[in-house]
Amino acid sequence: MPENAAEPVRKQLDALYRAESRRILATLIRLLGDFDLAEDAMHDAFATALERWPQDGVPASPRAWLVSTGRFKAIDALRRRARFDASKEKIAEQLESGSGAAAEVTDDGIADDRLRLIFTCCHPALAPEARLALTLRQVCGLTTEEIARAFLTSPPTLAQRIVRAKAKIREARIPYQVPSPEELPERLATVLQVIYLVFNEGYSASSGASLTRADLSGEAIRLGRLLVQLLPEPEVTGLLALMLLQESRRAARTSPAGELVLLDGQDRSLWDRGQIAEGIALAERALRSQRFGPYTLQAAIAAVHSEASDTGSTDWAQIVVLYALLARIEPSPVVELNRAVAVAMCHGPAAGLALIDALLARGELADYHLAHSARADLHRRLGNVAAARSAYEKALALARQEPERRFLEKRLQELSEKK
Amino acid sequence: MKYICLGYIAPEKFENLSETELNAMMDECFSYDDELRQHGHFAGGEALQPPQSAATLRWENGKVAVTDGPYAETKEQIGGILILEARDLNHAIQLMSQHPGVKAGPFEIRPAADLSEMIRESELRRAARPESK
Numbered sequence: 267m268p269e270n271a272a273e274p275v276r277k278q279l280d281a282l283y284r285a286e287s288r289r290i291l292a293t294l295i296r297l298l299g300d301f302d303l304a305e306d307a308m309h310d311a312f313a314t315a316l317e318r319w320p321q322d323g324v325p326a327s328p329r330a331w332l333v334s335t336g337r338f339k340a341i342d343a344l345r346r347r348a349r350f351d352a353s354k355e356k357i358a359e360q361l362e363s364g365s366g367a368a369a370e371v372t373d374d375g376i377a378d379d380r381l382r383l384i385f386t387c388c389h390p391a392l393a394p395e396a397r398l399a400l401t402l403r404q405v406c407g408l409t410t411e412e413i414a415r416a417f418l419t420s421p422p423t424l425a426q427r428i429v430r431a432k433a434k435i436r437e438a439r440i441p442y443q444v445p446s447p448e449e450l451p452e453r454l455a456t457v458l459q460v461i462y463l464v465f466n467e468g469y470s471a472s473s474g475a476s477l478t479r480a481d482l483s484g485e486a487i488r489l490g491r492l493l494v495q496l497l498p499e500p501e502v503t504g505l506l507a508l509m510l511l512q513e514s515r516r517a518a519r520t521s522p523a524g525e526l527v528l529l530d531g532q533d534r535s536l537w538d539r540g541q542i543a544e545g546i547a548l549a550e551r552a553l554r555s556q557r558f559g560p561y562t563l564q565a566a567i568a569a570v571h572s573e574a575s576d577t578g579s580t581d582w583a584q585i586v587v588l589y590a591l592l593a594r595i596e597p598s599p600v601v602e603l604n605r606a607v608a609v610a611m612c613h614g615p616a617a618g619l620a621l622i623d624a625l626l627a628r629g630e631l632a633d634y635h636l637a638h639s640a641r642a643d644l645h646r647r648l649g650n651v652a653a654a655r656s657a658y659e660k661a662l663a664l665a666r667q668e669p670e671r672r673f674l675e676k677r678l679q680e681l682s683e684k685k
Numbered sequence: 686m687k688y689i690c691l692g693y694i695a696p697e698k699f700e701n702l703s704e705t706e707l708n709a710m711m712d713e714c715f716s717y718d719d720e721l722r723q724h725g726h727f728a729g730g731e732a733l734q735p736p737q738s739a740a741t742l743r744w745e746n747g748k749v750a751v752t753d754g755p756y757a758e759t760k761e762q763i764g765g766i767l768i769l770e771a772r773d774l775n776h777a778i779q780l781m782s783q784h785p786g787v788k789a790g791p792f793e794i795r796p797a798a799d800l801s802e803m804i805r806e807s808e809l810r811r812a813a814r815p816e817s818k
Contacts, residue, residue, distance in 0.1 A: 353802075391774060438796045439686055441773040449779070 272320040279315055286329050287312075288407050292379035294336050295386075296442055298361060301404070301432045303340050310343075311336035337361070380405075381444045381496050388457040389440050396431035397460050398467075403428055405492075406485050416482050417467065454497070458505050458561060461489050465509050469516070483513055494548075500555035504562025507548035511568035514541035525676075526669040530577040542572045560596040563588055582612040599630040607640055615644040635664035639674060646681065655681050687728055687768055687797035688777040694764035694790040696735060713785035721769070726780055730767035761790055768797075 287308065294304035311332045325331040341358050348355035387400040398417075402408045408416075414424040434440065445453040468482025490506035518532035527533075549565040552558050567588045574580035589605035602625055610618020622641045631637040642657030655678065662674040699707065721727040736755040743750055755762060765786075771777035774796070781792050 389774075391778075439773040441775050443775065445775070449775075 272316075275319045275324065276316065278324065279312060279319070282328055282332075283312060286332070288383075288405060289380060290329060290332050290336065291404065292383040293333050294340070296379050296382060297333070297337050298340050299442070300436065303343075304336075306343065307336035307340035308332070310339035314339065377496050378444065380492070382442045384457055384493065384496075385444055385453060386435065386440060386442050388453075388460045389435075390453070390456050391438060391440060392431050392434060393427075394463075396427050396434075397456070398463060399424055399427045400431045401460050401489070402464065402485065406489065408485065450499075454499060454501065457493070458501060461486050461493070462505060462509070462561070464489070465512075469512060483509070483516075487513060500552040500557045501559045501561050503548050503555075504552040504558055504565050507545045507552060507565035508561050508568060510541045510545035510548070511565060511572055514538040514545065514572065520669065524669060526673045528673075529571065534575060537572065545569065546572065560592060563592045563595070567592075577611070580611070582608055586612050599625055599628070600634070603631060603634075603637055603640060610644055615647045619644045619648070633664060635661045635666075635670070635674075638664065639677075642677070646677075651681055686771060686773065688771055688774075689795050689797055690767040690769050690777075690781055691763050691793040691795070692765045692767065692786050692790065693761040693793065695761045697760075698789065710785065710789065717784050717786075718767075721767075721780065721784075726770050728768040728770045730765065732765040733763055736762045764790065769794075 290311070291304055291308050294307050295301055298304045298307060314335055315328075315332060319325075341361050344354045344358035344361070348358060384401070384405055387404055388397045392400065399413055402413045402416075403410065410425045410428065411421050414421040417424070465483050465486035468484070468486060487506070487509050490502070490509055493502050494506050514537050515529075515532060517538070518534065518536035519527055521527055545565065546569045549562060549569045552562040553566060567585055570581050570585050570588070585608040586605060589601060589608055593601045593605060603622065606618045606621035606625065608618075609621055619641065622637065622644070625631055626637060626641070638657050638661035642654045642661060645651075645654035645657060658674055658678050658681070662671060662678070665671050665674060702710070718727060718730070737753075739753070739755045741752050741754065741756050743752070767784075769777055769780060771780055774794070777794050781787065781794060784792070786792070
């Protein structure tokens with residue numbers, strides 16, 4: 267076979283790998299019942315394609331060819347191992363006799379397999395950090411090194427986390443299935459939480475010198491899009507809307523020098539209009555369902571901000587109402603804090619300050635730097651310089667992220683200049 | 686597959702219950718156990734006497750030391766174990782979520798380990814050493 271015949275096939279296989287490898291893997295995990303076996307089988311199938319396609323031609327349905335080749339390769343591999351371990355022969359026989367229907371690759375089946383993979387990787391019996399790692403590795407196809415870099419951990423630590431999670435799936439027999447309708451709301455909440463954690467890790471890294479890690483946010487949005495396509499529940503749509511609306515502000519959120527820019531100081535011409543339009547449309551769709559939850563409400567709040575040309579013309583009254591709804595379905599002191607800030611914008615700093623002081627008096631937010639910096643900000647607007655200074659200092663003592671710390675230091679500096 | 690369900694309870698939770706309330710809870714639990722039995726999911730189980738009745742053995746300085754009380758002094762103690770026959774972890778979670786005992790304290794669900802291979806290998810080792818007992 268001449269070299270030049272192999273080259274176009276290699277290119278086509280590269281493209282197929284990028285577009286289809288996650289789907290093929292999801293189906294092979296179902297057919298073979300084992301993550302590691304499926305991964306080896308998929309790579310064997312692509313290697314075989316590279317050998318055979320230049321001679322035999324590209325099959326009519328490349329994806330189905332790769333799945334069935336992978337399946338046979340796995341059965342072969344088990345047979346070879348059966349020479350040393352008799353139990354493998356039984357597994358190989360079971361896999362071989364697996365009904366033809368189960369091995370058939372339909373588009374519907376593939377969609378189900380991808381959902382199965384997502385729900386299995388986000389199973390509540392797995393440790394939360396293992397869910398993140400496993401989802402990024404298996405569903406998104408990121409390498410262990412890429413995930414480790416994004417989460418500032420070492421590749422061996424991360425690899426061990428993934429190995430342990432796969433062992434738990436095997437040993438505790440976590441099934442490869444989409445939850446039943448009764449279980450769906452709770453299990454879906456875990457999946458959405460994983461996606462939003464990935465997004466936030468990319469949007470507002472919890473520690474470190476850089477404020478955002480854009481590739482993780484992009485990955486989370488891709489996951490959100492996939493889930494909307496596979497399971498168009500209102501909250502799934504709401505989460506995608508929320509992520510797009512937050513992501514639309516990325517360019518305006520940090521100054522060229524890497525400083526944090528808060529919403530009221532952002533250059534709104536830098537906001538991504540395409541993401542805003544898509545986010546608003548999705549948020550409206552989720553709201554119309556009447557079955558929305560916290561993600562949709564947060565998206566609606568972000569949408570109100572996106573529609574205003576500046577803080578002054580923002581519909582704060584509507585934001586206060588949305589936060590009150592959010593506090594009712596998902597009570598949390600952080601939501602209360604956000605509502606207080608919106609009340610301050612709507613009815614003046616003193617009204618907001620009273621709410622924040624009451625919240626702090628309850629003790630829950632005493633160690634939350636944003637509560638102190640919001641309080642400082644309202645005191646500053648009321649001209650209470652001493653109270654503002656002591657609140658900014660408290661916030662500074664609690665803030666861990668460099669850009670946030672620099673922001674607070676700058677505010678303190680401005681206060682002393684005023685005097 | 687077998688799952689061992691460890692049912693934890695906080696004994697002080699029961700001290701304030703009236704006899705009627707206690708009976709109602711027990712009836713609920715036993716009737717669900719019966720339901721599990723009818724469908725072949727109840728592969729065994731025992732309730733435990735209170736932790737004060739426990740004796741704990743441990744190897745110390747080359748011999749067995751006996752102490753009174755449970756191994757871990759925690760607020761919630763194992764109140765009983767149930768051996769559940771289930772298809773997979775989701776099935777086990779689904780079955781135990783409906784057990785009224787979950788309202789009295791958490792269930793820890795642990796898959797049973799299959800040691801048959803390990804035992805077979807051990808038997809081979811022991812057979813190869815006829816002098817050992």
